[in-house]
Structures are given as C-alpha cells and as structure tokens.
Amino acid sequence: MPIYIYNSLTRKKEKFVPLSPPKVNIYTCGVTVYDDCHIGHARSLYIFDLMRRYLEYRGFKVNFVRNITDIDDKIINRAKELKVDWKGLSEKYISRYYEDLAALGISEADCEPRATENIPEMIKYIEVLINKGYAYVTETGVYFSVRKFNDYGKLSGQAIKEMFSGVRKESDETKKDPLDFALWKMSKPDEPFWDSPWGKGRPGWHIECSVMSQKFLKSETLDIHAGGRDLIFPHHENELAQAEALTGKPFSNYWIHHGLLTINAQKMAKSLGNFITIKDFIAKYKNADLLKLFFLSAHYSHPIDYTEEKIEEAKKALERIAILIDKIEKKVSGIKYQVSSKKNTEIEEIKNKFIEAMDDDFNTPQGLAAIFDLVNAANKNIENTDFILPAKRVLSELLGIFKISLKKEEIFDTEIEAKILERNSARANKNFALSDKIRKELEQKGIILEDTKEGTTWRRKI
Numbered sequence: 001m002p003i004y005i006y007n008s009l010t011r012k013k014e015k016f017v018p019l020s021p022p023k024v025n026i027y028t029c030g031v032t033v034y035d036d037c038h039i040g041h042a043r044s045l046y047i048f049d050l051m052r053r054y055l056e057y058r059g060f061k062v063n064f065v066r067n068i069t070d071i072d073d074k075i076i077n078r079a080k081e082l083k084v085d086w087k088g089l090s091e092k093y094i095s096r097y098y099e100d101l102a103a104l105g106i107s108e109a110d111c112e113p114r115a116t117e118n119i120p121e122m123i124k125y126i127e128v129l130i131n132k133g134y135a136y137v138t139e140t141g142v143y144f145s146v147r148k149f150n151d152y153g154k155l156s157g158q159a160i161k162e163m164f165s166g167v168r169k170e171s172d173e174t175k176k177d178p179l180d181f182a183l184w185k186m187s188k189p190d191e192p193f194w195d196s197p198w199g200k201g202r203p204g205w206h207i208e209c210s211v212m213s214q215k216f217l218k219s220e221t222l223d224i225h226a227g228g229r230d231l232i233f234p235h236h237e238n239e240l241a242q243a244e245a246l247t248g249k250p251f252s253n254y255w256i257h258h259g260l261l262t263i264n265a266q267k268m269a270k271s272l273g274n275f276i277t278i279k280d281f282i283a284k285y286k287n288a289d290l291l292k293l294f295f296l297s298a299h300y301s302h303p304i305d306y307t308e309e310k311i312e313e314a315k316k317a318l319e320r321i322a323i324l325i326d327k328i329e330k331k332v333s334g335i336k337y338q339v340s341s342k343k344n345t346e347i348e349e350i351k352n353k354f355i356e357a358m359d360d361d362f363n364t365p366q367g368l369a370a371i372f373d374l375v376n377a378a379n380k381n382i383e384n385t386d387f388i389l390p391a392k393r394v395l396s397e398l399l400g401i402f403k404i405s406l407k408k409e410e411i412f413d414t415e416i417e418a419k420i421l422e423r424n425s426a427r428a429n430k431n432f433a434l435s436d437k438i439r440k441e442l443e444q445k446g447i448i449l450e451d452t453k454e455g456t457t458w459r460r461k462i
Contacts, residue, residue, distance in 0.1 A: 002015045004359065004360055005254055006154065008255040008256065009155055011155070011157070013361055015374060018253065019221060021060070022059055022061050023062075024224065025217040026051075026217075026223060026224040026225075026226065027212075028044070028065075029067065029231055031093075032074055032075065033075065034078040034092050035093060036279060037096075037100045038082035039306060040228075040261040042100070043258060043295050045104065045404075046104060046106055047333050048226050048256075049403070050258065050362070051226070051256070052436060053401055058359075064109045064112070064114055065110065065213060065215060065216045067115065068094060070090040070094065071203070072115075074088055076191055100279065101277070103278065103288055104292075106290070113215075113216055115208040115212070117202065118211060119203060121211050122208065122211045123203075124183075125211050129144065130142065134231065134242075135183055137198050140186050141184050141186050142176050143182055143183060143185035144242060145176065146177060147160065147177060151363065152237070153237065153283065154240075155236055156233035163179055179360050180230050181234065182236050183204050184196060184198060185201050189294075189383045193318070195433065204314050206234070206235055206242060213239075217336065219251065221249050222252040222283070225252035227256075227257060227371070228260060229259055229260055232257060239251065241248075257301065259298070259299075260304075261304050262303065263276065263305070263307075264306070265305055283310065290314045291314075293368075293404065294306070294310055294314050297364075298370065299363060299364065299365060300364065301361075317372070320375055321335065321371075321404075322406055323376055324395075326390065327382055327404065328382070328392050330370040330448050332385060332389060344453070347374065350394070351397075354398055357369075365368070367398075367402075369397050370398070371399065374397070377390040377391065378392070378395070378460075419438055423456070424456065446460055448460075
C-alpha cells in the first residue's frame, strides 16, 4: 500500500514517492540553543522522529538530518543578558537538549550539524547567489533580493504585497527592499564574528538550513523538509528561495508542517507563567510516555491544547495497556509456548487497520484507536493463550513504532512477591502498621496491591 502525505507546498495530500527509493532524505529544523527545550519543541522532536521510524518500518532507508542553530541573535542577546560567553551558553543548552532527547526516548538524528561548523560552506553559497544576481552587499550585510526570485511566496501562498505586514520593522535603511532578508550580518564590535569577503560577521538564520540540509543529505533536492507551521513564513519560504535560486531545481519535493501547541488555550509564554519545559514535565510526571500519548491523540498537522486533564486521560490509557500486559505475563508465566506460523485473523485485521491509518498522512489518532482495539480484543480473550501471546507481540511492535516503552519500575517481581509475603505475615499477626507501611512503600515504587478473596494480587502503575 502506498503512503500519502499532505504537502504544504501543493496544499494537497499526495502519494509519497522519494527520489531514489528505498532511500529517503529528510531534513527538519532543530532547536536554537539559548534556553531549555519546552513541550512545544518536544512535539516537533517526537512527531518527526515518529515519521522517520514509521517510514523505516515500511521498508524505507531514511537519512535523517536535524540541525542545531548555535549562533543567532537570540543566543547573543541571552548571553549579554546573563553576562556570559555566548559559546558557553550554547554548549550548555546543547548538552541539556541531548538530556531532553534521552529523557523522551527520542533517537538522535543520523546527523545533527551545528551552524558554526559549516560557515565556510555558507560563505561559498552566498558568493554564488551574489554572482547570479540574487544577492547584494551593503555596509550592514549581504541581502537576498526577494523580487528577483519570481516564485517567492509559493510555499506560504502569499503575494508580495501581502508580505509587508510580516516584515520585521528594523532601522536598516541599506536594504533595497524591506522584504529582502539577510544572508550575512555584519557584526557589531561586541558580537561574535567570522571573516568573510564582505567583512567580519555571521550568517543569517535562513542560509544555515539551506546549506546544511543539502550538504549533509548530499542532494540539491530533498525528499522531505519538515518543521513547525510557524516556520512556513518567513523561514521556510526564504530557505526555498535561496536554494532554488542557486540550483534552479526544486528544493524539497514534500514539505511537512506540524500544528502548534497551546496551554489551556493560551500561547505558551514565561510572562504568563505557563511555560513548561521538557525537564519540568519529566520532573512532575516521571513518564515521557504520557506526553507522547498526548501528542498522538491529535493529528500532527492540527494545533493541540495542553491541559493537565488530558495528561490524566493519557495516564488512564497507559494504565489500560500496562494492566493488560501484566495480566498476560501472569497468565503465561511458566508456560512453554511454541510460536505458530498460523496468523490470527482478528489480530492481523487490527494491525492492518493501524498501517492503513499511518499510511494516510501519519494519522496517529486512528493508529492509536487500532492499538486499543487490540487491547480490548486481548482482554476478551485473556484465557486463550493462543490469542494473547501473538496479541502481545503485535502490541509491542505497534507501541515500539510510537516509542511507548511502558518501562517498569526498578523492582523485580521476586522482590514484590517477597514484600507481599511479609505483608501477609504482618496482617496475620495483626501488625497493621507494618502492613500499611509495606503497601505504601510498594505504591511509591509504582506497585498497586489489591486484596481479594483469593489473596493479594498486584499490578504496576503507570
């Protein structure tokens, strides 16, 4: 079955056909390292990592590049504000960015180039654009002449006259046109700089991505360029213009953009006190799977509103899966089971339903629905070993695509059983203080005890 992707460039869903199948080249805009990553960044990082994993699951060989912007006005201004060295600041937040990736269980890209390591290539790129008549030099920098590129606006769908409202108001009067954007910025005396044919300065933000994407994917035309919807204009529009002006070829065949995240229907902002970093979330909930399940509940292209109630819903959903897995493990404990080559029709139908959903523009809500269909079917057939074991395998396979780990607490089954025996003894001796203490200790480790007529049972809490 073919995969279909909504292409922001053509504004329609299209069959995905890479340039050189089964190889797929993907570039996604990464983080600017001047502060900790927040949960909006987490959505972008997770969603595009998920797309990469699903394409690999469907047999493609993905080359995935995600850049790091480690020189930018935001970094320079933050360093000045904190009275620290800009390099030290960017190194600190690069390190913290990788901590966040690890905490979320998100894989590093095949290549994660830094802007500062590729400035010679950016200078050469700018030189070609100048020679072709698409760029010009002033005393403040080098600028791309927007009106020279006839297709400018085709990604954002804006006409030139509509763009003036989105242009930054700046004091630079050296530009020929207010819409022209910087390829190279001359540095002020107290700012970092690199030598160039036009003077000491640094690259503009947009040129970084055009250069690094083509360099590290080794192609003038990418299969997929991805990023947030807020980057369509001006960032992606400018990337496209630079690249196509230079090569005369399409810059990317597919453009994918995810919707933005709000918190309680408000834009996330430190001034509003609703700024949630990835580290804040992990510290509070101790489980990145909750955040992932929240992201999966909405289509990637749609906006999504974060509330604590939705995280609680995610927690209940994960508990349903965990309870089923514990049931299956206890049911088949000690049973020797021979894997059958015969496929279960109901399980295969549910798996195919998952694949159909994901093939249709990575429809994770429908994919998630298929996973819970499998959970329901396994619960109904819990006494049937021939059903629940293959169901568990398929469930693990599909959850693996979503990187839902259901990682257990650091306490072994044998330790839990020993604690239950100790508690039973305490109860028999009417030492209820010790009995309650053991229950609470286990609960703190994520183990829930349930006293029944047949004895005490336990399960792991999400």
